[in-house]
Amino acid sequence: MPQFAANLSMLYNEHDFIDRFKAAAADGFKAVEYLFPYAFDADALRKQLKDNGLQQVLFNAPPGHWDGGERGLACLPGREGEFKDGFAKALRYAETLDCPRIHVMAGLKPEGVDAQALIDTYHANIAWAADLAANEGRDVLIEPINTRDMPGYFLNFQAQAHDIVNAIGAPNLKVQMDLYHCQIMEGDLAMNLRKWLATGQVGHLQIAGVPMRHEPDVGEINHDYLFQVIDALSADGVWDGWVGCEYRPAKGAVPNGTSDGLGWFKRQ
Numbered sequence: 213m214p215q216f217a218a219n220l221s222m223l224y225n226e227h228d229f230i231d232r233f234k235a236a237a238a239d240g241f242k243a244v245e246y247l248f249p250y251a252f253d254a255d256a257l258r259k260q261l262k263d264n265g266l267q268q269v270l271f272n273a274p275p276g277h278w279d280g281g282e283r284g285l286a287c288l289p290g291r292e293g294e295f296k297d298g299f300a301k302a303l304r305y306a307e308t309l310d311c312p313r314i315h316v317m318a319g320l321k322p323e324g325v326d327a328q329a330l331i332d333t334y335h336a337n338i339a340w341a342a343d344l345a346a347n348e349g350r351d352v353l354i355e356p357i358n359t360r361d362m363p364g365y366f367l368n369f370q371a372q373a374h375d376i377v378n379a380i381g382a383p384n385l386k387v388q389m390d391l392y393h394c395q396i397m398e399g400d401l402a403m404n405l406r407k408w409l410a411t412g413q414v415g416h417l418q419i420a421g422v423p424m425r426h427e428p429d430v431g432e433i434n435h436d437y438l439f440q441v442i443d444a445l446s447a448d449g450v451w452d453g454w455v456g457c458e459y460r461p462a463k464g465a466v467p468n469g470t471s472d473g474l475g476w477f478k479r480q
Contacts, residue, residue: 213480274298284317318366342382355388386415420459
């Protein structure tokens with residue numbers, strides 16, 4: 213079966229964040245991801261990983277003022293200094309947590325800013341981040357996000373992301389392929405998996421049910437079939453990465469709400 217990582221920003225919300233590591237390990241997860249670690253001391257998070265036998269496989273660089281609606285800084289002209297300071301902070305956390313991948317959010321396209329200026333800023337920031345991360349053995353990931361959940365986001369399609377990776381040409385720059393976003397924007401998931409994983413440019417996968425972003429066995433996607441596709445690609449040596457479980461449990465933040473929805477996980 214694929215290697216699954218629990219997304220602790222969305223799963224196990226009946227627990228305080230620091231207690232979600234133990235809950236994920238108890239349910240059989242061997243790895244975790246989450247949005248942002250910066251509200252916690254890196255050494256405290258490292259202790260949770262070690263105590264529960266977990267790997268940290270992904271987290272996001274600082275996104276700007278998240279609570280104020282910002283969703284990344286990479287494409288925003290005039291914010292380059294803040295972007296670089298945030299990414300340097302992410303690298304420090306990655307070293308402590310032994311995390312190989314950092315997702316850099318592109319940001320929302322501001323009104324009245326020339327489109328080429330956004331593109332130029334984004335390419336320059338991502339190239340700079342990939343170069344800095346390469347010195348520390350880390351991958352930088354960029355993720356297309358659907359326009360329904362995040363209107364105005366700079367990056368929306370798989371081909372768009374791969375074009376950026378090819379244009380920059382850094383071997384440690386990869387695409388984070390979230391099948392939830394891809395289904396909403398493009399569909400044809402099995403063929404998209406086969407196409408894009410074969411490039412060697414996908415660094416991480418994520419899943420959730422569509423349309424409500426609940427468990428992967430709730431909604432319109434046949435994830436069991438897609439897991440077979442991923443397994444076949446793994447057997448062929450095309451893919452050896454992690455699949456992040458970035459969904460909201462249908463039962464919500466009630467006792468055992470996440471665990472009760474893991475039937476899909478237990479049958480893999």
